[in-house]
Amino acid sequence: MDTVTSLFESLQLLALSPPGWGGNLLRGLLHTLEIAIGGYSLGLAIGLMGACGKLYGGVVVRDCLACYTTMVRAVPELILILLLYYAGTDLINQLMFWMGRDAVDIDGLIAGIFVIGFVQGAYSTEVIRGAIQAIPQGQLEAAKAYGLSFWQSLRKVTLPAMLPYAIPGLANLWLIATKDTALLAVVGFSELTLETRQAAGSTKHYMLFYCAAGVLYLMVTLISNRLISRIENWSRRGFAKEQ
């Protein structure tokens, strides 16, 4: 009887309104998703441009991109986040000072999106570059032979044709993005992990809150997987089903 009551009491701590901490966790989850979606989108944009730059760009562009992807992928993400967050805001403020303006407060959300996007961009670049190279050459040749311009060919042939090869890699990156947001806890951004730590610390119910956070992350992954497999099926519409 005792254990049932105590279990019930601790579950009450997850209630959405105070004194329950559920609302805080959900708010953290919302922030996590905001950063993940924003950072991932930014990363995709960087990745698309990066892949095109690596494949079609001149020597300077290719070298710069090689530097970017190598460095970002070589340095631990935690260090990158600390570096970009603190050094980045510092740099902007110095720039502001230089231009004779007042120091600005960098919005945590924007900074988070930028940091995650910058890291994701390096990985996306490589995923998309590989996918473009996996397109059967003949399809690009046909686009050329029929007089499509570079941009038409990119938009109508290269990008849609590379999708089936890119989606498994890009789906991985999305799942990584949702979890990389947890690293932003170290710079004090109140996403799911930090909210959880605060809730657990204040109530001493570590097990309960960390398990709850784990369940929330798991839900994000499960729902993502459903969506990804639908997108993947759509992108593979031109592929004969494997027997």
Place this chain on the structure above:
Amino acid sequence: MLTSKNNNTINNNEKPALNAIQIRGLHKSYGSIEVLKGIDLNAKKGDIIAIIGGSGSGKSTLLRCINLLETPSAGDVRIGGETIKMKQTSQGPVPADKHQVRRLRASLAMVFQNFNLWQHMSVLENLIAAPTLVHGMPKVAAIDLAKQLLTRVGLSDKQDSYPAFLSGGQQQRVAIARALAVQPDVMLFDEPTSALDPELVGEVLKVIEDLAREGRTMLLVTHEMKFAREVANHVVFLHQGLIEEQGPPEAIFDNPHSERLKQFIRTVQ
């Protein structure tokens, strides 16, 4: 050096517009390997030229130099009387004007050995892509034309299928319809039946034969000697990057002069 030669050709030719394709002194090398060693070839409007030869003779390369899928190392290519402008770079010659290249490519249509249909587009989308994007045809008109062409190649029921779900012969017929959809001045066929199972070759050859009867200008690289003989009005035999012998099909197949052509005809028959 080749421009002066080219100017002579213009002066000597009363009606250059009648020449659909003119090739002068065409060379193509990959590194130190010379694949084409100086080809001169004329295709008048309505000509159906079959290019035959053993593997490695350079016949596909020749075809691919016409629409600049390969960049010629020397010599010039004239399409509809217009010379493709080239410029010299440290990596060899490259096309000087990419707008000209696009414009000239738009007047040609190529049918590839491996079909090269766009896999992510349905059959209908494959057919309307170039007409709408490159030729500025309104989408409705392009769809109309595409449907007519599909009926023509006997695939009207396949317009919503994706290429991978069709047989090789069906895919190649779609590819021919795609080529017709741009209403080309010249059609280039690069071994259109070589990737097909033997029982599917017939259906594709029949479609090409029908086109030939319409008086379309065609350049056809093929291994089908019987077909070349029936369809072409001019046969070119390529050997090691040079035209070894050319002439009307009867002369080439019944009365070959060069020893190599005789040998080639013996081996393929």
